[in-house]
Amino acid sequence: MRSREIDVINLLLNEKKIYAYNELAVSYGISDRLVRYAIEDANVLLESIGASQIEKIRGKGVLLNVDEEEKKRILEYIYLKDDPYQNKSDREVIMFFNILDNSNKILAQDFQELFGVSKSAIDQSMKSIRGWCKEFGIDIVSNNKEGLSLTGSEGYIRLLVNNIINTQIDIQELINEDLERLSNDKFTSILNFLNQADLITIYHDLRKTFSEESLNNELYFLQLSIYFCVWKARYFNQNSIREDDRFIKKYRAEHTELIVDRFLSIFNINNVPGDERNYLDFMVDSLNIQRKQTLPREWVKIQMFMIELIESMSIKRSVAYERDTNLFENLVQHFAALLKRIDENIEIYNPLKNMVKQEYQSIYEDIQASLDELPVFKNRNISESEIAYLCIHFGASEEKLKSMQSEKYRVIIMCGHGLATGELLAQRVKRIYQFDVIGIVGSYEAQATRRMNADFILKTTNVEVDTLPSLQINPMLHQVDKEKIEAFIALNKQHFHSFPKKIEKHDVLEDIIECIFKDNERLNKTLLTEKIGNVLEKHEIHFKKKGYQPMISDVLKDEYIQLNVKAKDWQDVIVQVANPLLKDKVIEPCYVDAMIESVNKFGPYIVISEGVALAHARPEEGVNELGISLVTLDPPIAFNHEDHDPVKLVFCLAAIDDNAHLKMMATIVKLINEEKKIEELVSIKDKEEFKKVLFEFEKN
Known part of the structure; x- marks a missing residue:
């Protein structure tokens, strides 16, 4: 993989325009600060070959303004110098997977020859790799005959591998069969370990098998496929979980059995030991992919945490989040898995992390502060990716609560980044464009949209849709996306229809009941709510069916x-x-x-x-x-x-x-x-x- 300064130079050479720092940050999934460092490094490189430097235009961004001759000279130089190992983090990933494999019995000094770098550079990289391992209680031992190897709990070695994959690359690239790779880059190291053919087989099979269930988050399918490939690679290389392994979890559930059984059947794997099965069940459960909403064992405690979190956020942001019952239900379900992941140090991939941090910075910071106040997080560290997922939930709720206008067009949101992201986008377009979002579907559910009586589809992935007019936009809904939507509506509005808004505010009904009950406390609130609700429904005034919540x-x-x-x-x-x-x-x-x-x-x-x-x-x-x-x-x-x-x-x-x-x-x-x-x-x-x-x- 190339160093970031070369990527920046390439982008600015090929796109002759001013780039804002935040645009570059989103493009590369890094902070504005790291973008500035990359630009400084790029200018050092350009200066070393006597080329024009990247200009910093106050209040706007950066620009690399060169003619065709100079552009050609710069490109020739950077491609000659484009060594796949010049990036330290890439080198460390390749070194780790060499140690993990251990079939070559490689030693630290062998890496000097492989990468053509000094002993001190290898020593520094080994220090970093040992740091990764230490977080999971894993050691690296060296033996002149056996080479470098990992020692410790097999369950935690697998978690370490999963975390390195999730934090070091964009995992969505792993299922890109057309991806052009350098022969020795970190993608190749990871895919040689996982076996890309297995990964793609599992991914597509799980999506197909469970497409009719509630398991409709494509990123979770990919995450699961990686977990399964890591297990398969280690298990069939004779690295088994022992009975005394501190990782073992003694439980199984219906939703985990269905998915694990399907995975094992794909490769006709039989007679899996109980401890290995427990590991697979736990990994599935850590992602909380379930056929139906099932309450976790500590559901009452989790609900109490959520009440505190929502109340804290409501105070910090002056937003009545408690009015959004869907937010509470979604957070409870999300938190059950989140706590498992935190306790076992499992890193989950969030492709929208940097965009979320940028677009919803204040919500992100308020969630961080609120979590710090919760006793459950007193001795737990929560990653930026996890906070970003929570941010999506709160952001969607906030947009929903702001949406006070009547809907106009019937729209389907097609999203490959998960339901929470789809919900966030849905609430934003509803508020801005007065849309009636009638459904949020995965990109593989295109045919199902035929039955949904919508005007058009807003999609976040590049997927062909022939059922309805469709438009691809960014899930964060940038200004350019708003312009695209307006142009799309102007072009297609003759095909759209307007629909009347339904009154769907249960709070109205609850206020009526409270008004009546105030002067007669002997009335049965639940029965009265049902009776008045039925009368209003008879007159086509529709309400969300939310049960009465007594004190x-x-x-x-x-x-x-x-x-x-x-x-x-x-x-x-x-x-x-x-x-x-x-x-x-x-x-x-x-x-x-x-x-x-x-x-x-x-x-x-x-x-x-x-x-x-x-x-x-x-x-x-x-x-x-x-x-x-x-x-x-x-x-x-x-x-x-x-x-x-x-x-x-x-x-x-x-x-x-x-x-x-x-x-x-x-x-x-x-x-x-x-x-x-x-x-x-x-x-x-x-x-x-x-x-x-x-x-x-x-x-x-």
């Missing part, structure tokens, strides 16, 4: 409150706090068993803060209706939690889905951040006084 004061009956309870142990606490819900048939006996079994299996994760626990299981494990109960304990009881024992206040949550209980959860989140309020509540002996203090806290 604790709406659900917590007197008999569900038990004060100063004495219990034998934490199991007895769960039984006692659940009993009132059991008597009212809010839950089944199996729900109590599931709560206890979950703690026995996974530890005291239900202890959510100092002295407070939130007992729960999954909705499908025995919940009949939404409910909540609580106990205060005297004396407090140990749940064997490392930091938050003993427990003195316990809630029991019976959730019917992942949405209806969120207002109750928001109250609990606020409560656990108020230690004095918790102390006040557990000291109260009278039930009426307890209700008054709790409900006033919730109301305020």
